[in-house]
Amino acid sequence: MKRARVAYAGAIHEATPLQPGDGTAGLELEDGRRLAESQVVWLPPFEVGTIIALGLNYADHAKELAFAAQEEPLIFLKGPGTLQGHRGQTRRPQGVKFMHYECELAVVVGREARRVGRERALEHVAGYCIANDYAIRDYLENWYRPNLRVKNRDGATLLGPWFVDAADVPDPGNLALRTYVNGELKQQGNTRDLIFDISYLIHYLSAFMTLSPGDVILTGTPEGVVNVMPGDEVACEIDGLGRLVNTVVDDAVFGR
Amino acid sequence: MSVNIPMDGHSPMPPNRALIAVDVPPYRLSGSVYGVLANHPSLFAMLGDAAYRPPYNAPPRAPVLYIKPRNTLAGPGDPVAVPADVPELETAASLGILIERAACRVEEAAAIDYVAGFLIVNDVSVPHTTYHRPSIRYKARDGFCPLGPAVVAKPRVASPDAIEIRTYVDGLLVQLQNTREMIRPIARLLQDVTEFMTLNAGDILCLGTAAPAPRVRPGQTVSIEIDGIGTLRNPFVRAES
Numbered sequence: 283m284k285r286a287r288v289a290y291a292g293a294i295h296e297a298t299p300l301q302p303g304d305g306t307a308g309l310e311l312e313d314g315r316r317l318a319e320s321q322v323v324w325l326p327p328f329e330v331g332t333i334i335a336l337g338l339n340y341a342d343h344a345k346e347l348a349f350a351a352q353e354e355p356l357i358f359l360k361g362p363g364t365l366q367g368h369r370g371q372t373r374r375p376q377g378v379k380f381m382h383y384e385c386e387l388a389v390v391v392g393r394e395a396r397r398v399g400r401e402r403a404l405e406h407v408a409g410y411c412i413a414n415d416y417a418i419r420d421y422l423e424n425w426y427r428p429n430l431r432v433k434n435r436d437g438a439t440l441l442g443p444w445f446v447d448a449a450d451v452p453d454p455g456n457l458a459l460r461t462y463v464n465g466e467l468k469q470q471g472n473t474r475d476l477i478f479d480i481s482y483l484i485h486y487l488s489a490f491m492t493l494s495p496g497d498v499i500l501t502g503t504p505e506g507v508v509n510v511m512p513g514d515e516v517a518c519e520i521d522g523l524g525r526l527v528n529t530v531v532d533d534a535v536f537g538r
Numbered sequence: 539m540s541v542n543i544p545m546d547g548h549s550p551m552p553p554n555r556a557l558i559a560v561d562v563p564p565y566r567l568s569g570s571v572y573g574v575l576a577n578h579p580s581l582f583a584m585l586g587d588a589a590y591r592p593p594y595n596a597p598p599r600a601p602v603l604y605i606k607p608r609n610t611l612a613g614p615g616d617p618v619a620v621p622a623d624v625p626e627l628e629t630a631a632s633l634g635i636l637i638e639r640a641a642c643r644v645e646e647a648a649a650i651d652y653v654a655g656f657l658i659v660n661d662v663s664v665p666h667t668t669y670h671r672p673s674i675r676y677k678a679r680d681g682f683c684p685l686g687p688a689v690v691a692k693p694r695v696a697s698p699d700a701i702e703i704r705t706y707v708d709g710l711l712v713q714l715q716n717t718r719e720m721i722r723p724i725a726r727l728l729q730d731v732t733e734f735m736t737l738n739a740g741d742i743l744c745l746g747t748a749a750p751a752p753r754v755r756p757g758q759t760v761s762i763e764i765d766g767i768g769t770l771r772n773p774f775v776r777a778e779s
Contacts, residue, residue, distance in 0.1 A: 362570060363737070424596075426575055426604050426669060426671070
């Protein structure tokens with residue numbers, strides 16, 4: 283089942299797609315109202331707890347950024363202020379040289395996980411969604427990389443459109459990811475190429491931190507990140523999860 | 539098997555208990571706690587030329603923040619577990635700034651208007667020597683961020699930018715610092731952080747701490763005193779294996 287959280291006509295609602303497998307055909311609120319995708323404000327599709335993000339978890343992307351193989355997952359945390367839903371706007375500050383999207387499989391924890399073995403790790407997964415985790419490389423400094431000024435900017439992390447139950451994703455280790463910029467395919471990958479897979483990540487993390495329902499793991503992005511400019515429409519797709527679209531905007535939209 | 543996640547409401551705090559006493563309602567913690575690296579010159583004194591060599595190449599220009607996630611949050615008196623494979627932990631005392639309302643792109647001159655009050659934060663870490671890309675294993679373990687003992691409302695803290703922070707281990711004074719030593723005072727830090735990320739009501743931003751942080755072994759108790767704020771006391775215990 284796919285579920286969204288949307289705002290419509292003065293309230294927040296749970297919504298489901300009108301046609302299974304195609305979120306863009308419209309949606310139905312829990313109270314029966316049927317609406318077009320553009321009629322609602324899309325929120326992150328679940329209540330988000332700790333946001334755990336992987337750097338360089340695809341071999342090709344690591345190579346693209348000239349990184350050597352790692353001994354343990356490269357993980358950083360993000361705060362809730364950076365979140366947005368489907369169809370949101372992400373600001374590109376004037377004068378920056380390299381701002382890029384990152385299409386990622388987001389794994390949502392559904393059951394508390396503490397010291398979980400790999401073989402049972404997926405039992406703690408409630409479901410999945412698409413994430414687009416923007417970065418502005420101009421702000422990268424070499425202290426606590428990647429610093430929050432690069433990765434935790436307001437509106438720089440999109441989740442959605444749908445939260446998809448784990449039962450509807452039989453093989454999360456074999457999902458194709460694609461990113462289109464203004465309709466042109468720019469990024470492609472498959473979760474089978476994850477350096478550290480979902481089971482391992484839950485095992486690894488739960489060894490030292492308790493994972494709780496709503497915590498989300500952004501599993502990293504494959505190669506194919508390119509610079510995006512104000513006005514660009516960025517669409518991230520993952521097999522079976524839908525299509526997460528947003529727009530890059532300039533400072534003027536934010537009164538800067 | 540059935541798993542459920544909450545779809546509405548907002549309760550990022552660990553359930554079933556109040557984390558700390560809050561002395562003036564209606565303050566409520568959001569559960570987001572942001573630490574700040576290198577806001578005290580002692581880190582650069584400690585690193586010396588190394589701050590200018592790889593992997594750092596130069597001291598940071600913007601504030602360097604990190605997140606203490608919700609699993610790390612703990613209250614006064616809660617035991618801090620020292621993992622079985624390390625002899626001791628670092629205990630970094632900081633003034634915690636509790637945000638009153640959404641602070642986005644605030645000016646230094648008005649920044650204090652966005653502060654609800656103050657509390658003590660004990661930012662616990664597994665000792666590590668790198669500041670480049672440290673593993674979150676060092677800082678994000680369960681219970682590694684005791685807070686408290688209560689939020690003291692801003693009007694009751696006369697000079698938060700000139701306030702002494704004392705750390706005691708088993709009653710022995712092991713570190714003395716003063717918020718006036720910080721590279722970015724409270725208002726400047728709020729200005730520089732909110733330039734790129736909004737802080738929301740209930741968020742806690744740590745002001746920073748002197749380096750090196752004191753070490754503490756299992757069986758010892760850490761007390762952090764900040765004048766006018768109170769004392770945050772937590773025993774450190776050996777983790778069950």
